[in-house]
Amino acid sequence: MDGLGNNLVVFRNVSKFYGDVLGVNRVDLSIPAGITSLVGPNGSGKTTLMNLMTGLIRPTQGEIEMLGYRPDRPENCFHHIGYCTQFDSFPAGVTGRKFILGYLRVFGYEPAEANRLTEEALVKVNMADAADRRIAAYSKGMRQRIKLAQAIAHRPDILILDEPLNGLDPMARAEIIDLFRLLADEGQHIIISSHILHEVDMISHRVLILNQGYVMADGDIRSVRTEMKTHPRQILIRCDKATLLASSALQFNHVVEIKMHEDRQGVLISTQDAEAFYGILNRIILEHDINVESVTAADEDVFAVYRYLVTEEGDNQ
Amino acid sequence: MTGLPEQGSMALWLRQIRAVISLEWQRYLFGRRAIPLYLLALMPVAGFVANLTVRTFGVEPLETSEAMTVFSWSFNLLTLRFVVFFGCVTIFTNLFRAEIASKSLHYYFLVPIRREVLTIGKYLAGLISAMILFSLSTIMSYMLLFASTGSEAMSRWFSQGNGISHMLAYVGITILGCLGYGAVFLGIGVFFKNPVIPAVLFYGLEMANFMLPVLLKKFSVVHYLNSLMPVPITEGAFFAVIAEPTPAWIAIIGILVFTALVLTATALVVRRMEIKYTTE
Numbered sequence: 001m002d003g004l005g006n007n008l009v010v011f012r013n014v015s016k017f018y019g020d021v022l023g024v025n026r027v028d029l030s031i032p033a034g035i036t037s038l039v040g041p042n043g044s045g046k047t048t049l050m051n052l053m054t055g056l057i058r059p060t061q062g063e064i065e066m067l068g069y070r071p072d073r074p075e076n077c078f079h080h081i082g083y084c085t086q087f088d089s090f091p092a093g094v095t096g097r098k099f100i101l102g103y104l105r106v107f108g109y110e111p112a113e114a115n116r117l118t119e120e121a122l123v124k125v126n127m128a129d130a131a132d133r134r135i136a137a138y139s140k141g142m143r144q145r146i147k148l149a150q151a152i153a154h155r156p157d158i159l160i161l162d163e164p165l166n167g168l169d170p171m172a173r174a175e176i177i178d179l180f181r182l183l184a185d186e187g188q189h190i191i192i193s194s195h196i197l198h199e200v201d202m203i204s205h206r207v208l209i210l211n212q213g214y215v216m217a218d219g220d221i222r223s224v225r226t227e228m229k230t231h232p233r234q235i236l237i238r239c240d241k242a243t244l245l246a247s248s249a250l251q252f253n254h255v256v257e258i259k260m261h262e263d264r265q266g267v268l269i270s271t272q273d274a275e276a277f278y279g280i281l282n283r284i285i286l287e288h289d290i291n292v293e294s295v296t297a298a299d300e301d302v303f304a305v306y307r308y309l310v311t312e313e314g315d316n317q
Numbered sequence: 318m319t320g321l322p323e324q325g326s327m328a329l330w331l332r333q334i335r336a337v338i339s340l341e342w343q344r345y346l347f348g349r350r351a352i353p354l355y356l357l358a359l360m361p362v363a364g365f366v367a368n369l370t371v372r373t374f375g376v377e378p379l380e381t382s383e384a385m386t387v388f389s390w391s392f393n394l395l396t397l398r399f400v401v402f403f404g405c406v407t408i409f410t411n412l413f414r415a416e417i418a419s420k421s422l423h424y425y426f427l428v429p430i431r432r433e434v435l436t437i438g439k440y441l442a443g444l445i446s447a448m449i450l451f452s453l454s455t456i457m458s459y460m461l462l463f464a465s466t467g468s469e470a471m472s473r474w475f476s477q478g479n480g481i482s483h484m485l486a487y488v489g490i491t492i493l494g495c496l497g498y499g500a501v502f503l504g505i506g507v508f509f510k511n512p513v514i515p516a517v518l519f520y521g522l523e524m525a526n527f528m529l530p531v532l533l534k535k536f537s538v539v540h541y542l543n544s545l546m547p548v549p550i551t552e553g554a555f556f557a558v559i560a561e562p563t564p565a566w567i568a569i570i571g572i573l574v575f576t577a578l579v580l581t582a583t584a585l586v587v588r589r590m591e592i593k594y595t596t597e
Contacts, residue, residue, distance in 0.1 A: 018593070056423055056592040075324065078429035087594065089420035091340070093348060105336035106428045108329045113320035150424070 007067060008032055009053065009158065009189060014062030016048055022213040023048035027062070029208070029218060031191065035184045037200040038193040039306055040210035046193040047086060049210070050160050053191070054083045066158055067189075079107075082156035084147045086163050090135045096146045097122065097131040100153050107154060121153035124179060126172075140167035148176065158189040165196055177203050201301050209306060222300050231308045232256050232270040234298035235277065240291045242267045248284045252277070268298060333430045337438025338445065345408050345446035350415075354407055354446075357400045358454035361391060365461035378467040381474050385483070388462050389548035392487055396458065397494055397542055398524060401451050405498035406516045408447050410506035412439045413587070420594045433584040440503050440580060447495040455491045459484045479547070486547040493545070497538040497572045500579040507583050507590070538575070541568040 009031040016023035024045040038046040051057045052064055055071030064070070069077035090099060100121055104114040122128040125145040130138065135146060144167045152159060161180075165173050180203060184190050194200050200207065207224065209217040217224040238261075239245055246258045246267045254277065257270035271277040274297070285292055298304075322328040345351055372378055379387070416422035425435055463471045463480065474480040501519065505512045522529075526537045534540040543550070544562040563571065 051592065054427060056426060058589075058591060074426065075429050075431045078427055081427070083423075083427050085423055087420045087423065091416075091421045091424065092344075092419065102336070102340045103424055103428055105339070106333055106425070106430055108321045108332045108336070108429075110320050 008065075009067070009191070010063075010065040011049075011052075012063045012065075014052060014059045014064060016052060016057060017060045023057075024052070024210070024213045024215075027215055029215065031189065031206070031208075033184070033187050033189050034205035035180060035190045035192065035203050036206045036208060037204040038191065038208050038210060039197065039200055040216075043212075044210040045213045046210055047162055048213075049208075050083070050085075050162050050191070050193060053158075053160055054081060056083075079154065080157040081160065082151035082154065082158070083160045084151040084162065084164055086166070088140070088143060090143070093134065093136070095132050095134050096127055096138070096142075096149075099135060099146060100150045103150060104153055117153050117155070121149040124152060125149040126175060141169055141172055144168055145172065145176070152183070156188070158191065159183060161190070161192045163193055163195065165194060165199060173199070197303050197306060201303065207305070217305060221305060222297075224305055231299075232272050233274040233300070234304075235269050235271065235274065235281075236266060236294075236296050236298040237269065237281070238266045238293035238295075239285075240265065240293075241288060244288050245284060245290055248288065249277075249280070252280060265293075330431070330434045333434050334438040334441065337425075337430075337435060338442040341412070341439055341442030342445045345443065346449065350407075350411070354404055354450055357404050357407075358450045360400055361395050361458040362454055362461065364391070364395070365458050365465075369461050369465045372465040378470070379462075379465050381463070381466050381470050381478070384462050384466050385548045388459060388487075389546055389550050391458070391462075392455070392490075393543065393546065393550050396451070396455060396491065397539060400454065401447075401491060401494040402498055402520060402523065404451055405447055405495060405502050406512075408443045409440070409499045409502035410512040410516065412443050412503055412506060413590075414506040414512060417592075417594065423592045426590075426592060432588040432590070436503075436580065436584040436587045440499060443503065444495055444499050447499060448492050451491050451495060452488050455487050456484065459487060483547040486545065490542050490545050493569065493572050494538065494542055496576050497541075500576040500583070501538070504579050504583040504586075507586050535563075535571075538572065541571050544568040 009029070011027045011029040014027045015025045027049065038049060040046050048057070052059055053066060053071060055074060055077070058072060066077050067080055069080060071077055071081075091102075094102065097118060100118045101114055104117055105111070107114075109117065118131075119128070122131050125148050127142065127145050127149055130142060135143060138146065144164065148161070148164060151161070159180075165176065168176060177199065180190050180192070184205070192200070192204070201221070204221070206220050207217070208215060209224070237245060242260060242264055246260060246269075249255050249267075249269055250258060252271075254273040255269055255271050259268040261267065269277065281295070284290070299308075322332060345354060413422065416425075426432075463474055466474065471480075502512070502516065505515045505519070509515050523537055523539045526534055526539050529537070541563055545565055545568050549562065
């Protein structure tokens with residue numbers, strides 16, 4: 001199939017080997033619109049996956065479809081894909097504006113249209129004022145933003161970003177994250193790889209955790225965490241009778257560990273069955289007339305999932 | 318996709334080729350990469366400036382017939398086999414290879430352009446640069462050499478003799494040389510990570526062309542170019558294998574067909590090319 005046959009990024013049993021070295025292995029994926037983050041340590045296969053999506057490398061086996069287009073047919077699929085790579089390199093001697101404009105002309109746009117799209121992209125990344133300076137004179141953050149502008153200039157349906165927040169100051173980060181949210185709200189696929197887990201956690205609708213070339217988990221972070229039966233889920237309860245709550249909770253078999261907070265106003269409960277515990281908790285609160293300040297899932301975030309799946313997995317090997 | 322010609326249409330390809338040319342062609346005429354090319358192009362010019370200077374200060378002017386022979390030899394040995402050859406090595410092997418080295422080729426590969434169209438665009442950009450530089454070098458060399466025959470003889474040669482037609486023939490051969498060598502070195506730059514060794518081997522083959530059996534001569538670029546020389550040169554006395562010159566029309570078509578074949582093969586490789594900068 002070739003052409004907007006569906007609204008998904010699809011990998012079917014995709015493997016990539018560099019000689020004897022594994023890039024990614026037996027990847028089956030289906031990524032819908034929204035912000036998807038690729039998370040994993042260096043060498044886990046994040047960039048390989050992105051390069052496969054964009055046809056910069058070809059799979060050793062398997063098939064990839066980007067909204068129904070094959071990435072090995074650039075003439076069709078790159079109207080719909082923008083890729084901001086991690087390479088901090090540019091054609092020699094160009095200004096920011098010429099860099100974006102030049103490649104838009106290669107798309108086939110007329111000069112007036114290419115100029116308009118260039119200006120629009122420059123404004124989006126807040127680089128309009130510096131656009132006529134040579135890229136060689138840009139700071140790392142500016143180079144990152146001009147690459148991003150080049151990737152979004154043709155208004156792609158899928159935006160793939162390899163470590164896009166690298167080198168950006170906190171202000172620029174916030175602006176760029178807002179831009180990603182805006183693009184995702186417009187129905188785009190935003191696929192981001194990042195090491196900055198709290199930002200991933202903040203912006204992603206969905207995560208894909210990779211380790212040593214394998215997809216360890218895929219989905220929205222809460223359902224990924226729920227699927228991880230081997231690690232008890234942690235629930236933090238802030239209340240006025242923490243000791244009483246702790247002793248009541250201990251009576252249930254699925255509660256495996258309880259830690260009291262130093263100020264005795266909080267208790268961290270580890271349970272094998274979070275849904276059952278939430279049901280019991282209501283009863284305990286009512287029975288003992290406990291004033292509850294907050295109930296939060298303490299490990300339903302990317303940090304925790306990453307720690308369980310990647311760090312501890314690595315430690316066990 | 319407003320403002321774009323229909324996908325796969327000739328109008329789109331032509332527009333894309335124009336865009337690639339406008340991004341590329343100046344790289345080899347201006348900037349640091351151009352310095353060795355200017356030095357190469359100026360080599361024959363410098364020689365003929367020196368000759369003109371010497372002749373202006375006392376030495377007898379050259380006879381027109383002598384100048385014709387001198388230019389023919391100089392053009393064959395220096396311009397074609399050295400200047401154009403190594404100029405094309407510098408320009409065409411780098412069209413893809415330099416962008417792989419500077420990690421910027423992926424920007425082209427992320428644009429909706431057929432890789433075959435990209436290859437042609439880059440080739441034409443290189444060709445424009447090479448043609449401008451080496452055609453100018455040929456014209457300047459020719460004018461400078463015939464200036465040393467004296468102003469009267471020179472004006473007669475150009476107004477009543479074959480001055481202009483010979484000069485245009487040499488420019489034509491230069492352009493055909495750029496076409497043929499350009500295609501070869503574009504291919505070498507794509508096929509080989511280190512294009513120096515295959516380029517040197519090809520140089521050896523071209524230099525030893527006069528010794529090759531008649532059949533093998535037909536597989537070299539210089540053989541066809543020599544066939545087009547307005548003033549034929551006799552090939553080396555030692556070990557030379559004399560072959561009948563190829564008729565001009567066959568030589569021209571031969572180079573064009575050869576160029577098309579090499580470009581097609583190169584475009585097919587570019588179509589399958591992957592970006593793996595770290596292993597290059």
